[in-house]
Amino acid sequence: MAGIQANRAYLVHSYEVDAWNRVLPQAILLYMQDLATLQSEECGVGIARLRENRFGWMLYQMDYTLTKDFNGYDTIELSTAATAFDALYAYRKFWLRNRDGEIIGEAKSKWVLFDFEERKIAKKPDWLLEAYGLSGEEKEKLSFSKIPTRFETEHTHEVKVGYADIDINRHANNARYLVWAIEGMSLDWIRKHRVRRANIIFKCETRLGEKIRIETKQREEQSIHRVKKEDGKLAAIVGIEWESVEKE
Numbered sequence: 001m002a003g004i005q006a007n008r009a010y011l012v013h014s015y016e017v018d019a020w021n022r023v024l025p026q027a028i029l030l031y032m033q034d035l036a037t038l039q040s041e042e043c044g045v046g047i048a049r050l051r052e053n054r055f056g057w058m059l060y061q062m063d064y065t066l067t068k069d070f071n072g073y074d075t076i077e078l079s080t081a082a083t084a085f086d087a088l089y090a091y092r093k094f095w096l097r098n099r100d101g102e103i104i105g106e107a108k109s110k111w112v113l114f115d116f117e118e119r120k121i122a123k124k125p126d127w128l129l130e131a132y133g134l135s136g137e138e139k140e141k142l143s144f145s146k147i148p149t150r151f152e153t154e155h156t157h158e159v160k161v162g163y164a165d166i167d168i169n170r171h172a173n174n175a176r177y178l179v180w181a182i183e184g185m186s187l188d189w190i191r192k193h194r195v196r197r198a199n200i201i202f203k204c205e206t207r208l209g210e211k212i213r214i215e216t217k218q219r220e221e222q223s224i225h226r227v228k229k230e231d232g233k234l235a236a237i238v239g240i241e242w243e244s245v246e247k248e
Helices: 025-042 046-054 126-131 174-182 188-194
Strands: 005-011 055-066 075-085 090-097 103-115 155-159 193-202 211-219 223-231 234-244
Touching: 005 025, 025 046, 025 055, 025 075, 025 090, 025 103, 025 174, 025 193, 025 234, 046 055, 055 090, 103 174, 174 223, 174 234, 188 193
Parallel strands: none
Antiparallel strands: 005 075, 055 103, 055 193, 075 090, 090 103, 155 211, 193 234, 211 223, 223 234
């Protein structure tokens, strides 16, 4: 059984949609990040409390599926709950509903607690587990699909981590990796397709000023993207499932 559930309505603003009035995929990730952070604040284990103990959360994997698009000035209801902790990970689920209460998207994620000063994984204290309404007996440790890291690159592009990419943990925000991956696709492809599913595995941080190379392979309505640092180290692997849409 999951822990305490948090709920919030999000209005899709005009700056959160693309040229065809579809919600930007990265906006969905940011809504989920916002609600998880808000719940932590409400449970008394927000950013200030974590920093007092040198802690921070780092997303390790996010896998979301959106069955129906939504558009500018639509309102969605987002819910989340932590489902379990183990020695290494914390697990969290999300649900997206439209204004009629219909579930139009779901996500599962796993996170690691890290030492903010030493930048290494930290042991999760009991008070953190209890804050989310978990007992330690929960068995819902979510399973995740792997993404192949070995593939023949079809094309590459490069970006530089800028000021607007950096979040409160002083590294590139997780949503930026999806942005970088999608920018490897042609505009005509994006116009005719939408992101139905995005599965992202984060391997290491990227920091302000770093040059990033994205290597892409596409097969029919699936694409895989390796996000690499300048020294060749893998920062993330992104798998996207696309769905054809009718656009003029």
